Amino acid sequence: MFYIVDVFSEKPFFGNPTAVVLEKKQKKFPPPVRAKIARELNLAVTVFVSESEKADYHFSFYTPKQEISLSGHACLAAAWLLASQKKLSPEKKKLTIETKIGSFTCELHWQAETLEKIYLVLKNPSYKELTFDKNKLADVLGIRSDKIESNEKLPLVVADAGSPKLLVLISSKEMVDALVPKFDELERLCRRFKVSGLHLYTFDTYYEGSTCYTRQFEIIRGVPESPASALANGALAAFLVERGFAQPGVHVIEQGESLERENKIEVHVAASNGKVSSVKVGGKACVVFEFKPLLKLPTE
Structure with a gap:
């Protein structure tokens, strides 16, 4: 059965829409079929849930273009769906997930029989500072260079919590929403710095x-x-804590306004003496669609 789950929102048609495919026991879709399904559904990520000998479940992630090693929001979507389908009971406080790059844990927070919130425990992020001409970066983003506010205290960095992104500080939310990147040049930039994308942020x-x-x-x-x-x-939240621009604790990060899909992402950062010790990210979600294909798809 196929599902669409809106992550980081309890309201349908907000949040991040994620396709979740629950595969039957011993009847997994082969990778080429999974890739075609993801391309047909055309959401940012489609996650395929199957049996695992090493964890509670095995998750495989596909974008419309390729298989990827990990997707945080897709982990949350699939775990939320499993709970909504009564495949997880309120006694289950932690869900272990097998992926291509190792095992991860989702923490489940229940209110009686209802799942209230869910958090993915991340590997502690790594950071690599970059030196790059602001004028060239501004040209790729289609903005003036003075609108890029990355500096010595908050430099351009490649941040990696499972999928490397280039963090770029921008002057205002209006500028973040208004900019239109040159996507061909943006792709070349991502390949140059070996990142999967650009993550823009503003205070x-x-x-x-x-x-x-x-x-x-x-x-x-x-x-x-x-x-x-x-x-x-x-x-990002862990980076701000380590740089002294945020305190350890719970942080709410907004995203999606530019797409008219409001998201509120909760990040829990624990730290001691300025050093981050744990990062959890999550919030709420809602299941909005359940459907099945009309054609018979080949399985392994």
């Missing part, structure tokens, strides 16, 4: 109490713009 938010507003382009994966990112926003 100018839409809602009081939020830490940042963000926008992400993943053209290299066939996703011009992602409505929300778990991995990149988790890495």
Whole structure:
């Protein structure tokens, strides 16, 4: 059965729409069929859920263009769906997930019989500072160079919590929403720095109490713009804590306003003496569609 889950929102048609495919026991779709399904559904990520000998479930992730090693929001979507389908009980507080790059854990927070919130525990992010001409970067983004506010204290960095992204500080939310990148040049830039996309952020938010507003382009994966990112926003919040621009604790990061799909991503960052010790990202979700294909698809 196929499903669409809106992650980072409890309201349908907001959040990040994610396709989830529950594969039957011993009847997995082969990779070429999975790729075709993901291309047909044409969402940022389609996650295929199957049996695992090493964890509770095995998750495989596909964009419309390629298979990828990990998608944070897709992990949350699939785990939320499993709970909604009564495949997880309220006694289940942690869900273990096998992926191509190792095992991950989702923490499940229940209120009686109802799943209230869910969090993916990330690997501690790594960061690599970059030196790059702001004028060239501004040209790729289609803005003036003075609108890029990355500096010595908050430099351009490749942040990696499972999928490397280039973090770029922008002056305002209006500028973040208005910019139109040159996608051909953006793809070349991503390949040069070996990142899967650009993650733009600003401290100018839409809602009081939020830490940042963000926008992400993943053209290299066939996703011009992602409505929300778990991995990149988790890495961003941890980066701000390590740099002293945010305190350890819970941070709400906004994304998706540019696509009229409001997302509120919760990031929990624990740190001691300025060093991040754990990062969890998640929030709410809702299942909006359930459907099945009319044609018979080949399985392994």
